[in-house]
Amino acid sequence: MNRKNLVLHARNSIERGSKSFARASKLFSKQTRERAWLLYHWCRACDDLADGQDHGHGMSTVAHPGKTIAAMRMMTARAHGGEQTGNPPFDAFGVVAQECHIPKYLADDMIDGFALDARDWRPETEEDLYQYCYHVAGTVGCMMALVMGVSSRDQEILDRACDLGLAFQLANIARDVAEDAQAGRCYLPQKWLAESGVDPDHLLQPENRDALVLLVNRICDLAGDYEASARVGAASLPFRSRWAVLAATGIYGDIARAIRKSGGASLERRIYTSKGKKLGSILKALGQALFSAPQRDRQGLWTRARTTRLA
Known part of the structure; x- marks a missing residue:
């Protein structure tokens, strides 16, 4: 073809x-x-x-x-x-x-994430959660940066692109907690669940709802941290790419914000943003693309340099 x-x-x-x-x-x-x-x-x-x-x-x-x-x-x-x-x-x-x-290693790293799912793997710690998000989405952020003309030598921008992938995947995880649980999957760190007294094999039981809402909100807050970091990296892209990235960032960021605002409704139904809201995000991104994002260092954020082989 x-x-x-x-x-x-x-x-x-x-x-x-x-x-x-x-x-x-x-x-x-x-x-x-x-x-x-x-x-x-x-x-x-x-x-x-x-x-x-x-x-x-x-x-x-x-x-x-x-x-x-x-x-x-x-x-x-x-x-x-x-x-x-x-x-x-x-x-x-x-x-x-x-x-x-x-580079082939980015493709291999992404497939490694799907291999984890194939083994019914679950994250034990917050570190594990970030690494999983890197495999299935941070890698895509890095590849997209290369598609947009970022040099493979510009590690700072690639780190910010990886942050965007993490933000998107964290939003996905927050949105899909119930759907994943029904399929026998759980991406909330086991340590978090143990600290909250939640049995991961009975995640959706009514007695777990309040604790689960807090954990979902925690994921949404983390998504916001990585979204903010990614916005800094977008400033280095050509104008049209910067606009597109900021639009996607706003659309996905709004999903995480809607989940947090829903007060647990995401556990009963899939949270969407309306066409009008998405159009608003695109128009808002145009204004953002015309001005430099406020600088923000990555201190305290997970970095892809910490990637190890997950058992």
Whole structure:
């Protein structure tokens, strides 16, 4: 399949899988937009394979998760090496990896996150939580920075891009606590749950609700910390990329803020932001993109340099 057709496939994927990202991506220049779609297509396909989903919907049991992860690694390696796999999402990754010089270790690190899910892994500590978020989302932030023209030598900007991935994933975790629990998953650190007297295997029992609301709010607050850090990094991007990143940041940040404001409603229903709210975030981001973000150091935040092999 040629590049033009891969881009069309990728555009359809992002429009089905994430209306928020699809809207924000339209703010990029044409070249950056197409590359972002190609990268998204691969990320979405890997996530769907790992979770038995269709564009992020309808999680189901994967019959042979180990084999699925192995196949994912094999096709990604082939595509990264410039080989046609015949599988559009992986060929899309091959194109964008070649064009933007995406190092293979970032792809490997992302797949490591899906391998954790395949083993029914759960974070023991807050440190584990951050590392998981790095694997499944911080890596994507780093790859997107490269797509937007950031040099692989600019570690400071890549750290900020990783922070944005962490902010997005923390918001996802806060939003999906109930849905994950129903699928037998839990991304709230086991240490937090023990300190709150919550049995992780009976997370959604009525007696746990008040404690769970506090933990969800804690996750939302952490998402806000990483969002604020990421906004500093966005100032180094070209204008249109800066606008797009700030728009996506605002849209996802608003989800975390809505969850916190809901007083626990996210445990009963999925929290969304309206089309009008998303449009407002895009317009607000335009103003923010015209001015430099206030400087903020990363002191106290987790850093990808602390990544270790999770058991």
